[in-house]
Amino acid sequence: MSHIDRMSIERALSQYQDPYLKTDLITAGCLRDIQIDQARVTVEIELGYAAASLTAGIAQMLQVAVEAVEDVEAAKINVRCVVRAAPAQGSIEALGNVKNIIAVASGKGGVGKSTTAVNLALALAREGASVGVLDADIYGPSMGLMLGLPANTRPEIKDQKLFIAPRAHGVQVMSMAFLVDENTPVVWRGPMVSGALMQLLTQTAWDDLDYLVVDMPPGTGDIQLTLAQKVPVTGAVIVTTPQDLALLDAIKGIEMFNKVNIPVLGVVENMAIHICSQCGHAEHLFGEGGGERLAEQYGVDLLASMPLSMMIREQADGGTPTVVAEPECQISMIYQDMARHVGARIAERATDAQGMPNISISDD
Structure with a gap:
């Protein structure tokens, strides 16, 4: 009979504080199983958000912690990511084959909303998730261009009634631009x-x-209202710049989502700082700290504070957004961090809706 204290194993596991769930993995409901076989321990951990780039590191840290428990000779920690559907607003029926819908919105145009949306989608895909992008900016669709799809791209038709979304960089894409001529205004x-x-x-x-x-159009008009009334939206990401005028419009966007019971997952601040490519001087061209103040005002996360970078613009215009063009650069790392924060906020809502899972602890 093993003399390993199960509570000691749980305490060891609790030493790791997940930076995205903001608590330990047991409190977050991520522990699925503990198996004790003599002096060997096997632990099953299930993260509720896409974080494939972190699982090996988390497993290693937990292994060291568990093997430090008295009488434990060896520990095997299995960490996997399983994304579950979180509740949407009201009683709107879920969309088939789609677990979570994330609306990326802004109060005004020109703040980098579409660039944020495309890099968020690509970052989630890099973390191991199955991801799609819907270009809801009917008047000015840009996702096809940003993802490098040819101007004459058309979706295939299934059963004479369904579109098969084209794929680019590992994500499924659907846009009004695929259905009309690129020079024909809607x-x-x-x-x-x-x-x-x-x-x-x-x-x-x-x-x-x-x-x-x-990818929503800017503002709070017909498309936003349709989305709130008919589409099961899991949560919204608000994009702004530090500029006071942009923040005023971003507030309107947040208030709109609050009124229709769609949770705001967080705020992304674009063009936060400019660093001169010649001398390295840093300037806050559009103001400083606006996104942080907005997030604090509404009690949500500041998901990312992005620099004003020519590289971000050039890579998006060229059809290879930063996350895929230079996946190991500092800006891509910020997008990856943003994606994990968004996924974690959704995972929290999914866990709250389903209740804590059952934990199995047994001696073999």
């Missing part, structure tokens, strides 16, 4: 635009997505 009234959004969303055969990132 001159539609609000109801037509809302109808087009719903068709793109519901008539696309999404392939078992963990996350669908929706």
Whole structure:
């Protein structure tokens, strides 16, 4: 009979504080199983958010902690990521084959919303998630260009009624740009635009997505209202710049999502600082600390504070956004960190909705 104290193993596991869930993995409900076989211990950990780049490191740290427990000779820690569906607003029926829908929105144009949306999607995919992107900016679709898809890209048709989303850099993409000529403006009234959004969303055969990132048009108009009333949105990411005018519009966006019971997952501050490529001098061209103050005001995370960088713009325009163009650079690391924060906020909501899982502890 083993003399290993199970509570000691739990205490050892609790030493690791997950920086994204902001607590230990047991409190967060990530412990799935503890098996004790003589002096050997096997632990199963299940993160609820996409973090494939972290699992090996977490497993190693937990292994060291468990093997430090008295009488434990060897420990095997298995850490995997399993994304579950979090609740959406109201009683809106879930979208088939899509677990979580993330709306990326801004109160005004020109703050880098689409660039944030595409890099968020690619970062989630790099963390091991199945990801799609819906370009909901019907009047000015840009996702195809940013993801390097040719101008004449058209979706395949399945069963004469469903679109098969083209793929780029490992993500599924659907955009109004795939259905009209690139030089033809969409001159539609609000109801037509809302109808087009719903068709793109519901008539696309999404392939078992963990996350669908929706690039919203700027503002708080018809498409935003349609999204709130008819689409099961898990949460929203608000994009702004530190500029006071942009922050005022970002507040309107947050208030809109609050009124329709869509949780705001956090704030992304773009163009926070500019570093001169010639002399290295740093300047806050659009103000300083605005995103942080906005996040603090509404009690949400500041998901990222991005620099004003020519590289980000050039790579997005060239069809290879930063996360895939230079995956190991500092800016890509910020996007990866942002993606893990977004995933963790969704995981918290999924855990709260489902309740804590059962934990199995046994002697063999």
